[in-house]
Amino acid sequence: MTKQYCGKFYIDKISSECNARLGCLHTSRGILKTPVFMPVGTYGTIKGIPQCWLRKAKVQIMLSNSYYLYLNPGTEIIKKAGGIQNFNSWKKPMLTDSGGFQIFSLKKLKKVYDNGVEFKSPINGTKHFFSPEKSIIIQKDIGADIIMCLDECSMYPLDYTLAKHSMELSLRWAKRCKIEFNNKNNSTLQALFGIIQGSIYKDLRKQSAYAMLDIDFDGYAIGGLSVGEPRCHMYSAINAVVPILPNNKARYLMGIGTPEDIWNCVELGIDMFDCVLPTRNGRNGQVLTSLGKFNIKHSKFKNDYSKLDPNCNCLTCMEYSKAYLNYLVKVHESLYRSLLSLHNIYFMMNLMTTIRNSLQNNTFLQAKKKFFRYYYALGE
RNA sequence: GGGGGUGUGGCAGAGCGGACUAAUGCACCAGACUGUAAAUCUGGCGGGAGGAAUCCCUUCGGUGGUUCAAAUCCAUCCGCCCCCA
Numbered sequence: 371m372t373k374q375y376c377g378k379f380y381i382d383k384i385s386s387e388c389n390a391r392l393g394c395l396h397t398s399r400g401i402l403k404t405p406v407f408m409p410v411g412t413y414g415t416i417k418g419i420p421q422c423w424l425r426k427a428k429v430q431i432m433l434s435n436s437y438y439l440y441l442n443p444g445t446e447i448i449k450k451a452g453g454i455q456n457f458n459s460w461k462k463p464m465l466t467d468s469g470g471f472q473i474f475s476l477k478k479l480k481k482v483y484d485n486g487v488e489f490k491s492p493i494n495g496t497k498h499f500f501s502p503e504k505s506i507i508i509q510k511d512i513g514a515d516i517i518m519c520l521d522e523c524s525m526y527p528l529d530y531t532l533a534k535h536s537m538e539l540s541l542r543w544a545k546r547c548k549i550e551f552n553n554k555n556n557s558t559l560q561a562l563f564g565i566i567q568g569s570i571y572k573d574l575r576k577q578s579a580y581a582m583l584d585i586d587f588d589g590y591a592i593g594g595l596s597v598g599e600p601r602c603h604m605y606s607a608i609n610a611v612v613p614i615l616p617n618n619k620a621r622y623l624m625g626i627g628t629p630e631d632i633w634n635c636v637e638l639g640i641d642m643f644d645c646v647l648p649t650r651n652g653r654n655g656q657v658l659t660s661l662g663k664f665n666i667k668h669s670k671f672k673n674d675y676s677k678l679d680p681n682c683n684c685l686t687c688m689e690y691s692k693a694y695l696n697y698l699v700k701v702h703e704s705l706y707r708s709l710l711s712l713h714n715i716y717f718m719m720n721l722m723t724t725i726r727n728s729l730q731n732n733t734f735l736q737a738k739k740k741f742f743r744y745y746y747a748l749g750e
Numbered sequence: 751g752g753g754g755g756u757g758u759g760g761c762a763g764a765g766c767g768g769a770c771u772a773a774u775g776c777a778c779c780a781g782a783c784u785g786u787a788a789a790u791c792u793g794g795c796g797g798g799a800g801g802a803a804u805c806c807c808u809u810c811g812g813u814g815g816u817u818c819a820a821a822u823c824c825a826u827c828c829g830c831c832c833c834c835a
Contacts, residue, residue: 410786412786413786465785471785471786475787594785643785647784649786653788654789654790654791665781668779668780702789
């Protein structure tokens with residue numbers, strides 16, 4: 371892969387029925403087929419799942435977090451190892467988040483200034499200042515293929531004036547990120563994505579999108595959604611932005627989502643997704659299946675020797691029954707957390723394959739309808 | 751034979767005259783989780799009625815007392831434990 375292709379997005383097909391698109395995103399470690407789902411490995415590892423399992427699940431790209439990797443083990447260790455993909459032995463494409471989400475999630479452990487954000491480490495309370503430039507330098511050191519601008523992932527609800535200020539702050543930071551990204555030593559083959567903010571306000575979202583386009587990024591993310599707002603606001607924010615975005619750049623909806631959200635947002639024209647849901651919920655016992663979701667800890671599975679999902683061929687489904695997994699939960703054997711996380715990741719990968727195939731065959735809406743006919747079969 | 755201790759909800763274990771259907775933990779039953787402070791968190795957990803505040807009935811080994819009031823005090827019976835002989 372030469373630098374000129376890095377971060378480039380090519381459309382294979384645009385749906386005749388909706389805004390959905392089939393495409394591929396070039397990165398220095400491979401080409402991603404989109405729409406793509408990225409499992410989240412905050413600390414450079416998908417919790418409880420070895421990389422070989424992920425490869426088998428046909429995971430295309432792993433997301434990780436620059437703030438946490440910076441705290442531990444620190445960028446020097448990662449650099450010495452030859453970058454994160456060498457360090458964690460993943461070898462395939464990775465994306466790092468900038469630390470912007472921690473402005474949202476760490477609530478009281480942060481202070482936002484015009485110049486950047488001061489975090490208090492949740493590990494030991496030490497203070498760390500992240501300027502936009504520093505976030506980019508850290509992400510360069512970590513060495514993921516796609517890196518993100520530092521943004522302020524805003525709260526919900528947020529009144530219009532505050533949302534405007536927040537969006538403008540993210541915009542100023544985005545400009546500084548781009549400058550730093552283009553700065554010397556830019557020998558790494560990385561792509562930089564800008565993040566569109568503006569809370570639930572369509573005009574702010576549009577302003578943000580236009581301004582991000584002016585800066586010119588390799589791809590455009592939509593951030594600050596699914597932070598507690600009603601779904602209709604999320605969809606309308608996406609709808610406000612998508613028509614503005616160029617066809618030849620990848621669109622990444624950050625932090626989404628559920629199978630429902632993914633179908634709907636692909637339909638609206640999104641190419642990339644990430645979400646902790648399949649792994650976090652898997653660790654908490656929730657299983658995603660083609661016939662709906664359920665929690666394996668319920669005693670009704672005690673005597674159920676069937677597999678989690680009759681339509682799944684993951685390692686978990688090939689080898690273990692619901693009864694056995696329920697038993698592992700009851701005896702607190704942590705293996706179930708790995709097995710369920712793996713299954714849920716398989717489910718998401720299968721979901722994305724189904725979506726891509728349907729786009730290839732021009733049957734997207736039909737496939738979506740069929741998916742939900744079965745997905746709601748358990749009577750959610 | 752002598753002396754001492756103990757018995758509390760499915761289990762462990764607080765409480766030792768009124769605020770006790772009885773702390774807490776486990777177990778059990780639900781629910782939540784969307785760029786991971788998450789191997790997490792929240793609720794319920796004697797029975798019945800109600801949407802709910804709430805109301806009725808039944809509970810701290812058994813029985814009988816004392817008291818306005820008893821898981822808590824007394825008597826007695828039953829069970830278990832420890833020490834001495």
